[in-house]
Amino acid sequence: MIPPPQAAPQGGRTVLRRGGPGLSAAELAGQWAEDSRALRAARPGRLDLPYAAAEACRWDLYPAIDPAAPCVVLLHGGGWREGGRQGFGALAQGLLAHGWSAALPGHSLMPEASLTRIVRQGHRALDWLAAQGPLHGITGPVLLCGWNSGAHLAAMLLGHPRVKAGLGLSGLYELESLEERLGLTPLEVEVLSPQRLPVVRKPFALAYGEAEPEAAQRQSRAFHALRQREGCAAPLLPLPGLDEATLLETLRAPDGLLCHAARALIEEA
Template identity: 50%
Template sequence: MGTPAPQQIWGTLSQAERDDAYNNTKAVANSADIAAARDAASAAFRARLPQHLDVAYGPAPRQKLDLFPAADAGAPCLVFIHGGYWQRNARELFATYAEGLAAAGWSVALPGYTLAPEARLTDIVAEIGAALDWLKGSGPAHGIAGPLVISGWSAGGHLAAFHLGHPAVAAGLAISGIYELGPLRDTYLNTALRLTDEEIATLSPLRLPVVNKPLAIAYGTREVPALIHDARTFHALRAGAHAPGPLVPVAGADHFTILASLSQPDGLLARAARSILADAL
């Protein structure tokens, strides 16, 4: 499988090879089983803590948050954004990944967002910004008043990296993200995304000024090469600008199993979230 960089390599790939370069589901044979177990665990977790679910931060149907406030309103809060290439999945399916940090005394907030093609990526980015605005202004009324650590997986990793500069955010943990959008226009993903030149230029974290806040960038060592390349390149860009935050390779993890270490209080990604916040304070 080829990678999208350097560009001359990307240019030699067939359409099928370009599609495969970003097809995580195809790359992980048991991805459907992993997703089914995730969905069941998330439903059970939400059923145990139903007090602050489906809280609206905007008027659209998917502009809602699931909130899991800690006993201490001043505790840190992980804001976890789901993935699905901006066109699949929902916040409700990812509640299980709140369990690790919730058990460690953190609050967790999971924002939803309108999916493509109903929304353009520009609109999706704006919705996450609106969710962060809501958490800053209205979070304390729901028991969330501590520092926000923005995180997300896959497309959510992109959205987390993009919003690191939001004034409400103290630090970030981007997991298996896409930080250069240009190659996606040459793949099956663009049928729904319909990316424009302006969106690629203004929404790709690798093309934007470096935000000087702590950001941990995680990837699985068994991910598709395109995502490994993006993670390493984004970290190198930030390191070159002396921006704080480690590169976190998760040994043996693929695009779907990487999140398991967020579900346990002592998991690698849960520890990375605590560490990156410590760097910010």
């Protein structure tokens, strides 16, 4: 195990604010969006890089000084229907402070695009990163980190050869309960639910807040149990007192638990 991380010196980096106690989910999201705009303004050189024809299929890249440093690929949440990479970049600040690269892909949204298409876009994005990342200073091991629907995509994309490990935050891994809401066919539920697919034998940690609804917590526990039965267990991280929004602050903080977990996954993969 690597030692608990300490906040890295910020010398020369843009320092973003961290969420304070008592902020609502909407206030946190607004702060993340504001700080993500500041990050994009401070490091504008490798933004909006297309990996496919659809307008949303763009990368924002924040390469580290060392091209061989680990790279976190942050997959935004929003239930596949909303959200975008532009408001999510601030969540990479903790790992950026430890000398990592960060890469944020966008994807098309439902209902304009099917979930099948969104998953395919994720594979295309990683194909692009494998081929073009070295030209932009990113050659190190990749950790997929997704939140909510982004955690689903992280689990679906874990088998890509460019990926070393994954971290799912408040994830959705069994889609049966969402079939009607998302307009999925029974076949789509079967082939797009990580809970029903063969286990990918790479490290994949699962985190959730114990203040989340019980049904949401069960998603992470069930997926962890599946992987454990197949001999592919990685840490299950229930975070006391946190909900789906506030747990992200422990990824954003350089000394936070999820930032530490991300580093450990790559160190031990």
